[in-house]
Amino acid sequence: MSEASNAPAPHERRGWWSARTPGARLARHTLGLIALAVVLVPFADLAIHTRDPWMELGRMLRGMVWPAWGSLESPFTALGLTIAIALWGTLAGVVLGFPLALLFARSRLVRAACAFIRAIHELFWALLFMQVFGLSALTALLALAIPYAGIFAKVYAEILEQTPAAPRDALPPRCGRLSRFFYSELPLAFAQLVAYTRYRFECGLRASVLLGFIGLPTLGFHLETAFREGRYPEAGALLWLFYLLIASLPWWGHKRLIPLLLVGGAWLLGPWPSVDGALLWRFVSQDIWPAALLAGDWAGLDQWATRLPDLGAAVGNTLLLGLLGTVGALLVALALWPLACRHFGNRGTRLASHGVMIMLRSTPELMLAFIFLLLLGPSLLPAWLALALHNGALIAFLVARHADAVTPGMPGLSATGRYAYELLPRVYPGLLALLYYRAEVILRETAILGMLGVATLGYYIEEGFDYLMFDVAFFLLLITALLNILVDALSRRLRPREVPFEDSCIR
Amino acid sequence: MVAGNRPPLVGFAGEDLGYPRKRQHDQVVLPNLTLELHEGERIALLGESGAGKSTLLAALRERLCREAAWCPQQHGLVGQLSVYHNIYMGRLPEHSALANLWNLVHPLKRPWRDVNELCELLGLGGLAKRPVSQLSGGQRQRVAIGRALYQQRTLFLGDEPLASVDPHQALRLLALIDERHATTVIALHQRELALTHFDRVWGLRGGQLVIDAPASELTLGDLDALYPDANDQVTGSRDASNAWPTQASDMTSLPCSRGRL
Numbered sequence: 001m002s003e004a005s006n007a008p009a010p011h012e013r014r015g016w017w018s019a020r021t022p023g024a025r026l027a028r029h030t031l032g033l034i035a036l037a038v039v040l041v042p043f044a045d046l047a048i049h050t051r052d053p054w055m056e057l058g059r060m061l062r063g064m065v066w067p068a069w070g071s072l073e074s075p076f077t078a079l080g081l082t083i084a085i086a087l088w089g090t091l092a093g094v095v096l097g098f099p100l101a102l103l104f105a106r107s108r109l110v111r112a113a114c115a116f117i118r119a120i121h122e123l124f125w126a127l128l129f130m131q132v133f134g135l136s137a138l139t140a141l142l143a144l145a146i147p148y149a150g151i152f153a154k155v156y157a158e159i160l161e162q163t164p165a166a167p168r169d170a171l172p173p174r175c176g177r178l179s180r181f182f183y184s185e186l187p188l189a190f191a192q193l194v195a196y197t198r199y200r201f202e203c204g205l206r207a208s209v210l211l212g213f214i215g216l217p218t219l220g221f222h223l224e225t226a227f228r229e230g231r232y233p234e235a236g237a238l239l240w241l242f243y244l245l246i247a248s249l250p251w252w253g254h255k256r257l258i259p260l261l262l263v264g265g266a267w268l269l270g271p272w273p274s275v276d277g278a279l280l281w282r283f284v285s286q287d288i289w290p291a292a293l294l295a296g297d298w299a300g301l302d303q304w305a306t307r308l309p310d311l312g313a314a315v316g317n318t319l320l321l322g323l324l325g326t327v328g329a330l331l332v333a334l335a336l337w338p339l340a341c342r343h344f345g346n347r348g349t350r351l352a353s354h355g356v357m358i359m360l361r362s363t364p365e366l367m368l369a370f371i372f373l374l375l376l377g378p379s380l381l382p383a384w385l386a387l388a389l390h391n392g393a394l395i396a397f398l399v400a401r402h403a404d405a406v407t408p409g410m411p412g413l414s415a416t417g418r419y420a421y422e423l424l425p426r427v428y429p430g431l432l433a434l435l436y437y438r439a440e441v442i443l444r445e446t447a448i449l450g451m452l453g454v455a456t457l458g459y460y461i462e463e464g465f466d467y468l469m470f471d472v473a474f475f476l477l478l479i480t481a482l483l484n485i486l487v488d489a490l491s492r493r494l495r496p497r498e499v500p501f502e503d504s505c506i507r
Numbered sequence: 508m509v510a511g512n513r514p515p516l517v518g519f520a521g522e523d524l525g526y527p528r529k530r531q532h533d534q535v536v537l538p539n540l541t542l543e544l545h546e547g548e549r550i551a552l553l554g555e556s557g558a559g560k561s562t563l564l565a566a567l568r569e570r571l572c573r574e575a576a577w578c579p580q581q582h583g584l585v586g587q588l589s590v591y592h593n594i595y596m597g598r599l600p601e602h603s604a605l606a607n608l609w610n611l612v613h614p615l616k617r618p619w620r621d622v623n624e625l626c627e628l629l630g631l632g633g634l635a636k637r638p639v640s641q642l643s644g645g646q647r648q649r650v651a652i653g654r655a656l657y658q659q660r661t662l663f664l665g666d667e668p669l670a671s672v673d674p675h676q677a678l679r680l681l682a683l684i685d686e687r688h689a690t691t692v693i694a695l696h697q698r699e700l701a702l703t704h705f706d707r708v709w710g711l712r713g714g715q716l717v718i719d720a721p722a723s724e725l726t727l728g729d730l731d732a733l734y735p736d737a738n739d740q741v742t743g744s745r746d747a748s749n750a751w752p753t754q755a756s757d758m759t760s761l762p763c764s765r766g767r768l
Contacts, residue, residue: 170583170651171596172658173572178604182611183596187587 026428026496030330037327044320045455046384049377056375063232064239071234075222075241077268082218082245084265085137085211086204089144091262093204094197096145097152102181104157111154118150119484121448122207123366124458124477126214127465132283135215136273143211144204155196163188202249206364209242213366213451219245223367227374239363246362288474308472309460311479318456318483321380322443325387329442330435332392333399337427340400343408343418360393365445369452378453386449387442395434402427429496436495440488447480457483515543516662516690517570524559524566536562537714544692549685551701551722552694554711555734560694563711564666567692571662576688578655580666582647586640590631590650593639594622597657622657628683629653630676644671652680656687663688669695678704698730 050056103110126143133139167184175183212220219242226235252261292300338344339353360368365386372382408422450458457480464473519542525535536559544550544567554560561580568577576597584593592611595618599607606615619635626635629649634642639650648671655663663684669677677697681704684691692709695701701708702722710718710733718729 166579166581166583167585168583170577170579170654172577172598172600174600176600176604176607179599179602179607182608183588183592183599184585187585190587 022429023425026432029494029496030432033330034327037324040320040323043316044324044384045379046381047377047379048381049379050375053375059230060232060235060371060375063234063236065236066233067237067240068231068233069237071231072222072237072241075219075238078212078217078219078222079241079245080265080268081216082205082208082212082220083261084268085140085144085216085218086201086208087258087261087265088269089141089208090148090197090201090204092141092145093148093152093200096149098156100149100153101156101160104153105161114150114153115485115488116150116481117146118154119444119481119488120147120477121444121458122147123210123214123448123451124461124480126211126216127462128474128477130214131287131465131470132280133273133275136271137269138273138275140208140211140216140218141269144207148200148204151200152197156193159189159192159196160185198253201253202246205246205249206362210364210366213370220367224370227370243359243362247358283470287470290471290475304471307469308475309463314455314457314460314476315479315483317380317454318443318446318450318480319487321383321387321446321449321454321456322439322487324380324384325391325442325446326435326439328384328388329391329395329438330431332388333395333431333435336392336396337399337403337431338419338423340397341403341423343403343406343423344415357393357397360389361397363390365390366448366452369449369454373452373454380454383446383449383452383454383456387445391438391442395431395438398434399427399431402430433496436491439491440484443484443487447484513545515545516574517567518543519566524562526562526565535714537566537711537716540716542709542716542719544690547689549690549704549706550692550709551705551707552692552709552711553696553698553701553718553730553733554694555736558711558733559714560711561666563709564664564692564694568664571664574660575662575664576655576658576660578651578663578665578668580670580694582651584639584647584650584654587638589636589638590626590642590653591619591622591635593650594625594653594657597654598659622653625653625657629656629680645673645676648672649676649680652684656683659687661689663691663693665691665693667694667696669693669697669700698727701730702727 100110100114104114122143125146126139129139129142133142163185167188168180171180171184208218209220209223212218212222213224215221219238223235223238223242226232226238286294290301290304292298292304336353336357340350340357342350345353368390369383369386372385376382376385403423403426406423406426408418410422413422446456447458447461450456450460451462453459457476461473461476461480464470464476519540521539521541523535524537524540540563542563552560552563568575585596591614595610595614598618602610602615609615610618623632623635626632629652631646631649631653634646639647642650648668652665652668655665655668665684668684669680672680674697677700681693681700684693685704693705702725705722708718708720708722708725708730709716710730712733712735717733718725
């Protein structure tokens with residue numbers, strides 16, 4: 001963008017479009033992305049279906065400003081269950097994912113399996129397990145543990161791979177794999193592993209809240225009910241409770257308190273299902289596969305395919321929303337990062353924008369989308385707004401931290417000059433890299449937003465489960481996972497390289 | 508000293524040494540090297556950075572891996588672990604994996620005693636429980652030497668193990684190394700030390716072994732030839748090199764090699 005305009009003009013004044021500087025390449029890249037989004041916007045259903053969204057928004061804000069603390073019923077049970085599920089789910093993910101991380105570099109099969117289980121959102125896993133284990137703690141734990149095992153395997157493997165080789169090489173020969181790992185690899189990576197696990201636990205808290213949307217009695221359950229029934233003061237109180245929970249994490253999530261929380265949480269977890277082995281086996285071996293496929297009846301399979309919803313439209317909507325969400329996040333991030341950065345504004349504006357950003361970034365997309373949906377009615381618009389705002393705020397926050405570390409070379413420039421000449425050229429490659437990291441997450445969220453009534457793949461998956469068409473739902477889940485893996489591969493190719501972002505806590 | 512007719516511990520006869528690279532031809536650093544190492548020799552390995560010292564030491568380590576204690580250039584220490592654990596790693600293969608794991612939780616009795624004795628000798632007394640990341644550069648250097656000593660081998664291979672300790676300490680550490688190993692090959696930059704405290708000098712320059720002679724037959728001037736920069740300095744400012752005694756016999760009177768790295 002502006003980087004290109006300050007690049008030296010080529011000799012024959014062909015303009016920046018053909019310039020070969022890295023800045024011009026990034027600018028072409030960005031403008032191409034935005035142009036693609038603009039061309040495709042007419043295909044998206046962005047209509048507002050409610051009559052008076054502003055009045056509804058006013059009521060919601062009033063609810064936020066004057067929350068009704070007194071009307072909450074047993075908020076502490078919900079809070080405790082939310083924490084217990086997140087804690088035990090993450091722990092189970094670590095236990096499953098760590099051994100996989102050790103095999104990750106060596107086995108293509110493990111890498112593929114991890115990519116697959118990662119690509120399916122926690123809520124979809126919950127929907128799947130709910131069919132067998134019902135609304136139980138087991139469903140919730142598995143829904144978190146399984147995708148997290150895939151994520152941990154990948155990220156842990158990356159962290160372990162980056163440990164310096166010198167200590168390993170210095171060991172005497174014939175040390176044994178286990179001893180070598182515990183003496184010369186694990187200690188070097190431990191701090192980073194713990195930091196990532198903490199970050200994942202925070203994600204687990206948000207996911208645990210969301211599990212309430214499909215009926216598990218966590219904080220999200222009460223939130224959804226209160227919002228749906230228009231009891232905004234109560235919803236406001238629950239939202240504040242959620243923000244307090246996230247903001248106070250450094251205190252209650254102290255490492256000395258974790259064992260205590262684990263024991264206490266185990267007591268809160270429940271109810272436990274009575275697992276019927278035969279039923280489970282039937283579900284895995286028969287229910288989720290098309291009957292015709294199991295019978296080897298290819299003509300019947302053709303007929304089965306006609307029962308599928310219009311796949312083209314569903315996939316198209318998912319990809320379109322993913323693209324619009326990514327571009328929206330880019331624009332939001334470009335507009336927001338200066339507000340939270342020490343080079344612009346005064347203490348007041350920075351504090352205020354910090355507050356807004358923390359709110360946007362700690363509210364899960366699904367919850368934001370749900371709120372916008374109540375305001376605007378079921379179209380792509382609320383989903384787009386939610387994706388753009390949440391991810392944009394997250395990227396803006398990280399970019400602002402990056403910009404804070406920059407000391408401008410020319411003091412006394414005007415604010416726009418500082419933005420365009422000093423800071424943006426420095427932080428922009430990082431911003432774009434973050435955006436591509438998030439693109440995969442955005443697509444995964446896009447599918448899940450279907451559960452709110454937006455016509456993405458998730459809509460049909462939930463419909464499949466609702467009508468007990470497990471084979472259709474499972475097939476669509478596979479399509480979703482495949483789509484995610486493809487987009488992940490694509491975004492990895494497009495991502496700017498040589499960017500100093502070592503932090504693994506963005507995925 | 509040099510064993511007359513006994514076979515060498517290791518010998519290279521016109522071999523190309525280098526490091527292997529993935530999917531490419533090996534990078535040859537020391538072409539056509541001819542060299543013998545005999546038991547009981549104390550060898551100083553000299554040469555400017557990049558001359559191939561580390562390559563030669565790596566090749567020696569590869570051939571002698573069972574007999575050689577190894578002290579690498581970048582120490583190869585694990586900063587998060589304590590001094591005790593880092594030194595203990597020298598004998599990691601001698602314990603079972605289970606014992607090694609338990610040792611991380613609670614130090615094993617015998618190794619704990621042995622390592623503490625070693626720490627006293629190295630001037631690291633009372634630091635056994637301190638994480639290595641909290642130590643100074645010189646202290647880390649001594650931990651790395653301690654780890655090599657703890658391996659209790661007959662042969663010591665060190666890649667600049669005396670680089671970041673003060674000259675007095677360098678002499679003490681060298682004495683400790685010599686006392687516990689029959690044969691030593693040590694890369695270093697202190698030329699005076701090479702002439703006074705070693706039997707033999709190997710000098711590398713640009714991938715060639717240009718010096719392979721008893722230390723008693725060499726002068727500092729001979730060693731200067733290993734460092735191209737030293738010649739520039741000689742022509743540039745004569746004063747600096749005049750201030751240095753150039754006879755090897757003078758060296759014996761010097762307690763240490765302060766300021767002549």
